[in-house]
Amino acid sequence: MALHVARKDPRAHWFLLLLGLVVMISALSFNGYVAVEGGGSGRTGPDPTPATDDLTRSGPVLRLDGPAPVSRSMPAGTIALTFDDGPDPRWTPEILDVLRRHHAHATFFVVGARVNEHPELVRRILAEGHELGSHTFTHADVATLPGWRRDLELGLTRTAIAGATGRYATLFRPPFSSGPSSLTADDATALRGAARTGHVAVLADRDTVDWRRPGVDAIVAAAAGIPVIPTGPGTPATASDGPASPDRGSGAVVLMHDGGGDRSQTVAALDRLLSALTGRGYRFATVSEGLGMPRSELAASRSDRLRGHALRYAQTGAAWLASAMTWLLGAALLLGLLRLAVQVACAEIHRRRQRVGSPALPRRQILAPVTVIVPAYNEAANIGATVLSLLASEYPALHVIVVDDGSTDGTADIVARMRLPGVRVIRQANAGKPAALNTGIRHARTELLVLVDGDTVFQPDTVYRLVQRFADPSVGAISGNTKVANRRGLLGRWQHLEYVIGFNLDRRTYDVLRCMPTIPGAIGAFRRQALLDAGGVPADTLAEDTDLTMAVLRAGWHVPYEGRAVAWTEAPASLRQLWRQRYRWCYGTMQAMWKHRRALAERGPGGRLGRRAWPYLAIFQVLLPLTAPAVDAFAIYGLFFLPWSHLVLAWLGLLALQAATAAYALRLDGERLGPLWSLPLQQVLYRQVMYLVVVQSVVTALLGSRLRWQRMIRTGGAAALVENTATGPLHWPSNPRAYR
Template identity: 70%
Template sequence: MARHVARPDPRAHWLLLLLGLAALLAALSFNGLVANVSGGSGPAGGPAEPAPRQITTGGPVLRLDGPTPAARRLPPRTVALTFDDGPDPRWTPQILDVLRRHHAHATFFVVGARVDEHPELVRRILAEGHEIGSHTFTHADLGSVPTWRLGTELSWTRNAVAGATGREVTLLRLPFSSTTPTLTGPQYRALREAAGSGHVAVLADRDARDWQRPGVPAIVRAASPQGGAGAVVLLHDGGGDRSQTVAALDQLLSRLDGEDYRFTTVSAGIGAPSSMPPAGGGARSSGTVLRWAQAGAAGLASAMNLLLGTALVLGVARLVVQVVCAQLHVRRVRRPRRRLPEVREPVSVIVPAYNEAANIAATVRSLVASSYPALEVIVVDDGSSDGTADIVERLGLRGVRVIRQANAGKPAALNTGIRAARAGLLVLVDGDTVFQPDTVYRLVQGFADPTVGAISGNTKVANRRRMLGTWQHLEYVIGFNLDRRMYDVLECMPTIPGAIGAFRREVLLAVGGVPADTLAEDTDLTMKVLRAGWRVVYEEGAIAWTEAPSSLRQLWRQRYRWCYGTMQAMWKHRHALREPGAGGKLGRRGLPYLTVFQVVLPLAAPAVDVFALYGLLFLPWSALVLAWGGLLLLQGFTAAYALRLDRERYGPLWALPFQQFVYRQVMYLVVVQSVVTAVVGNRLRWQRMARTGEAAALVGVQGRAPY
């Protein structure tokens, strides 16, 4: 039908959506970068060439900003205890407590991301007289990263410490570095690069290797200097279980204290001034912003996890409800009917048609070939320009009337047919739909129950040989018809499809005919019937074959109209929430279901896809494959069950995995577009689908399945 409504202006919201998704991916990636911080001092990669000999044989404190490297050692009986990979909320306080009991000071090489997570621990470290150095922002191997990443790691760590403490850090220990002799060439070059920004490198004389957790005695032995020599000792206060480190530290301090060792910071140990000058206002502000960004990214990741968990729970709950209701529906259908009379009273079939030349002959012939004994067919030509009415008249079929009217839209055409109909039972059929011979008979038998006001038939996709048609076939069987069984059991059917639906004439007249103020007139009409107190049921055996869109562009236009019109109808009938009877069941069962599964969750789907991309970058692939495979298997079981209920072949199941990469995205983008259209107040025009006649050619007038 051709409802002429002004088309909205070109939209900028797609650009905003893309920018929003890019920002979401950036935030999640930032969180993934800082949340996967590792620990330890083991090798980060394979063997590499060593650093220059004058460096590997020198002291552990290196000044590399001049033309000649300068190395310093600690004087005899002086120990600079250093701790990497913190601060850690569990182990750092315990280590600080041990140091305080022994009146010892130390140097903590902190990871910038953990500083942002626990700034109070960094402030405590300084308040108790200890020194802070940089261990990069994400514990990155600076010997293997590009120069821009190296500079970012160092500047972010400086800003993080400045934001937490108001101080700068100049000491630097590379992650995965240890004693001076083990320094590699790439690590040395990274230290030379860092020296350009004022960093002083600190390695170690003694590596306790406590990150391997070799046992307390082994840690104490490895950390103890020999022969009264001074030493920088490498330990860890983060990055894993550090219980052995805490116990070994207490023993080490007691032993070395008895040997007249003094425990100091690295800077004090070599007689250098403080390594932590006051930070400028810019660094402090940048550090604060960085901490907020990290907290926001972590919160966003948590929210995404909650969203995914909620969506999964809702999806499983929906499946359970669908399966239970489907089983109840099957039992109801198979249960012998109560002694109700066979319905054989006259039926009027109303076919609204606008430019349906491709299909109208097949549609009318299939209706005339019906096995139902008392049938009239009324074709309402709504101002077609392709000779639709002429085609029907030339058929010369008995019991077929043609009514011509100026183009006024599908609801107006249906109402014209309703007024002209002679029978008390009306079947409304789209102009591209082909019935089986027993369809009308099966469809109207439910009217033997006087409480039933309308009946939905079973719509099937005829042109399903191509991939797009197969996807729509699966959607019709899984989504539409499985849902209709559930709606039937819960007595809240929100939509009788325009392709096949039966109504009592008195019901249509009582509700004012087919409404014209929404684009989903079938949904709007069905909701009106429910709110009028009538039951709406589903007859799975009444099958209608319809032509589905054959291109993504046509699919988009059709589903855009459907989705926008459904939201219009939901808003129009929102007051059903407070009503008793059938209207209340619609309001408290049907409308919430539609809101959650046809609006809210599809709106969240783009973010879920971004989260999946984030998972490819930062999560174990085995876990992703397992999760995706599990969800696909669940969908496969659902699809197979739905196909079995509809007596369909299982062959189309092969297309289900591919549906996740194109079709699903089109469907949720349709919802996004529809919501934006509704929010900004634009109106959508009718968006008629171009017909090819493929369905009629495939099905034929006998309604055979297209296989």
């Protein structure tokens, strides 16, 4: 049925959505590279083959950019204290404070990613006369990395330091390294690769292994070159009886840590070491100072500084995005669980109210005349079955009006040729479904009206069960239970689950909360007065059923749900048709929500609509689906950077919860559990179609486009439920609920 003349649908937003997802996945991947891939507490198994003798017997400072290695060692009486794995917001300032008190300088080998996190600490290191060196970007073991990854680690660290300080660091210490004697062939290859990018390697003469927290005494002894007596597991090592000063005046490069864990022992050991040795003629200097060389940091160009700033902003943004996505997933999960709890609680309340003899049900029988209005536009595939099913109703006073809205497939002729008593056919030029409904309402002569789509089949007791709720004079309209007729294929099963789990559980909730926002076009009953109070069927939105229901509520009427009044309707049989139908539904629902937004401040039934149903629709039908693409992007990120066991357990847990909910809803609706096998595929494939529909609808609304009525092509799915629909009496299967 034509409603609006549409401009061409916007297309650029799909490119922007795809681009946004690519950017998001890239940012999350960068955060995963920084936060997940980097670090570690030990080597991952480099080649144990030792390096050549000219390296393993060299000094701790190595230049490997020439044909032969060149090494240097600290002169006598000079100790170069070096600190790895920082900067750390807690321990680095404490170490700097200790060094300042003792007027000592040191060299800090910083991790590039942590430089981006704490650039102020790196600037303080330089401002207080200390020296900077590179310790890779993510604390990766360069001996195990391919060349491109090693160069990336060094390049990113150099860029990070340039952005934070305006200078380059040329000194380099590989993570997990110690002294020259421990170098392997793979280590040597990595150091030569670093030398080709302008780096000078700095190893250590004395490794304090302070990361193991062996005790303050053991750290001091190792830094001073005093032999250490190993002890049992869990007991700090102790220094043996020996000289109280390091190797009788020899110089050394000492390896310690200012990051990567609890460094309280390191801080205490540093203070004791400086106090003990400064007065004995020992000098504590940076590596370059100790060797009598100029400062190792070089001035960075303006473009390099800008790249450093960009890298820091990218890392900060990626970390913020990952944190925001974690909070979003947590909020969505919490809202989903809360929604499920409310749905189940309300469904149980609704089920108890539906029991025979329940005080919530009317005690007097309603048998007043009812007019069923069937708007039809090109419904030849199902119209015969629809009309026959209505006439087969177990209701004594039933009239049927079929309003043909300019059909071109002979819909009206099919009904006219049937010559059925109590059925009236009205023809009009095509004006849209709302106009057809209003035409039928004007021609009806009863106070109770049932509005039915032309692709819907009623069970014999449907009309009777539907109108019994009118025994309550506050009831202005009643929603029935719509079921999918054509559910043989996978798409049909998915829609069947959606109707039973989503729509019908929600309607039970709305009924209990007295805020029903939608009576489906396939089956709904109305008092004439309620329709008049609402101004008739509105034609200014695409979801005329939602718009009308909201108007009835705001007019002061109550709208319940009668789950035992069943109508079988034909669902879209192709993805294209499904898209067109849901696009119209979603866009029309948003139109109706905007149109009735003033209900948020009203009282009575309208206020319940505004403060209960309106937020529910906004959250679960608009906002959360809009975040679904981001959730999928986060899931792709998780496949590469999060533990698979956690992801699998989380997904299986959610799937089990959804399956339990689906089983409960199917049982509540009198359905078999067979379609549950398709639930995992529904969550993987069908869900994407639904959230993309919401994206398209929101973009259309924001751009101010007017969406035309998008009619679904009928295939006779509802008519297939019954036999002899055109020439003979209606015949139902023995159990229509069991139809598959």
